[in-house]
Structures are given as structure tokens and as C-alpha cells.
């Protein structure tokens with residue numbers, strides 16, 4: 191249709207009518223359909239010239255049972271959850287890998303649970319990366335913090351090919367040495383999470399031995415990313431310091447899980463920490479440094495988008511979440 195002054199006025203009038211009617215139309219849609227779930231979730235922020243994207247791999251609701259914290263009672267753990275306005279009896283354990291775009295490289299740190307663990311996990315590969323505009327084939331480097339299944343599970347689906355076919359895979363040398371040692375595996379309990387981790391590690395890295403690069407903790411992993419030895423959660427657990435210009439970010443990985451538990455109570459020894467006292471020493475050292483130097487921190491199990499600062503509070507710590515920013 192040729193646009194004349196008359197048709198332009200007519201369509202402006204129609205648009206006006208539509209915007210008047212719109213609230214009622216929206217009400218009707220809302221009444222008919224409550225989606226009841228989140229969209230794929232990612233959040234971007236800058237660290238110097240790097241762009242970091244936190245991508246949710248989902249959540250698992252873990253029951254609070256005896257032994258959830260080895261040196262605290264179920265009542266004490268529930269009181270800590272309640273103090274953080276979280277429900278008693280269950281911990282919503284989130285998973286938040288980060289993707290770092292250096293301007294020339296795409297680096298993924300940890301890979302989520304992978305497919306098949308539960309309907310509420312595996313979101314990194316099932317929509318999260320795609321929503322953030324990234325094809326797994328584009329990832330240049332995958333850096334792994336430690337070998338628990340919620341961090342390496344996304345590397346391989348079942349016995350299929352590697353999910354990041356063009357990426358160099360880089361893991362802590364100490365972690366590799368521990369979990370790939372058959373003697374260590376033979377001494378693990380017959381069943382339980384340690385045995386499962388030995389088996390899962392062998393499945394994931396099957397046939398990849400030569401292709402997996404190993405880094406010494408405390409040294410540079412790739413330009414701009416330095417490893418920090420944070421032993422205790424596992425024997426070769428690593429955190430990372432990302433540096434670009436004056437920008438810094440600490441990727442703590444699993445130095446603590448949900449902040450309401452081991453951040454508020456740094457002396458608590460989680461069931462998931464293989465060496466509780468060593469994990470506590472690593473935790474206090476890292477958080478004292480991050481609090482004193484006011485470095486932003488991301489935690490794999492912090493609430494999405496898992497970004498904030500650590501504030502020291504006497505003998506304890508507190509996470510101060512970073513405010514959401516639309517322009518980065």
C-alpha cells in the first residue's frame with residue numbers, strides 16, 4: 191500500500207486503539223498459560239576487556255540428611271538455611287559454569303552435569319550455550335576445576351564423542367594424577383560418591399589421555415587465567431584468577447557450595463569435601479584474600495548469576511551479590 195498522510199493517520203489511530211486494548215489481551219494470555227519454568231539463563235559481565243558469561247546448568251534439590259555437614263547437626267544446617275530465607279530440609283544446589291570471551295578465544299570453565307542426570311540439570315548443553323549465541327564447536331578451550339561429575343559431566347554424553355570437538359581440554363595435573371591412579375581407585379570404598387567419581391572420570395576421559403593438557407596449580411593456565419591451588423574439596427581442586435587490564439575475577443569453583451552453608455560457616459566440613467580440614471584452610475585463605483583485595487568472585491554453586499563480592503564478618507563471610515547491569 192502506498193503510504194499517504196491519510197493512511198499514516200489511520201494506522202496511527204489503529205496503533206493507539208491496539209495499545210489501549212493491550213492490557214486486557216495480556217491478561218487473557220496470562221490466565222490461559224503459566225509457563226511454570228525459566229527460560230535458558232545466562233548473564234554477561236566484563237572483566238577488563240574480557241566478556242564473561244555465566245550460564246546456568248540448572249539446579250538439583252538435595253535433601254538435608256545426617257552427614258550433609260560432617261561436623262554440624264541437621265538442625266544446625268536447617269537453621270543456617272532458615273537464616274538465609276531458604277526452606278528447611280532441602281538445599282537447592284545450582285550449577286553455574288562460566289564462558290570467557292577474551293576477544294579472540296572462547297574459554298569455558300567447567301562443563302555442567304551433562305545430559306541425563308535429572309530433568310532440572312544439563313541446561314548448559316540443552317539450550318544455555320545456544321541462548322548465549324555459542325555453538326559448542328566454537329569453544330577453543332575447556333578448563334576444568336576438578337573431576338566431580340557436575341563439573342566434567344558436560345564434556346561427554348554417555349560414551350559418545352566429546353561435546354566440544356575443537357577445544358583443547360586443560361585439567362589440574364594433581365587432579366588427573368589422583369583420579370587416574372588405579373591404586374587410589376582400588377582403595378576407594380566399594381560404593382558411594384568417591385567410587386562413582388573414579389568410574390565417571392575414566393568414562394569421560396576414555397581415549398583422551400594424550401589430548402588432555404595438564405596444568406600445574408599456582409601457575410598460568412592460559413594468558414589471563416592463573417590457577418590457584420585450593421586443595422581439600424578434592425586432592426587437585428583448582429580455583430582461578432582471571433586478569434584483563436585492571437579487571438579481575440576469582441573463579442572459586444567449589445571452595446564453598448551454597449553461600450548460606452560453608453560461606454557463612456567456613457568451619458563446617460561438607461560431605462562433598464574429601465579432606466574437610468584442608469578444604470577449610472583453603473577456603474579461609476582464599477576468602478581472606480578476596481575480601482581484602484575486593485576482587486569480584488563467582489562460585490559454581492552460588493545462586494545464579496553467581497557473581498558478587500565476599501565481605502568478612504568476624505570469623506565468617508558473607509556474599510554481597512553484584513547488581514544486575516543491562517549495559518556491560
Ligand SMILES: [Zn+2]
Pocket residue numbers: 338340341444490491
Ligand atoms: Zn560442584
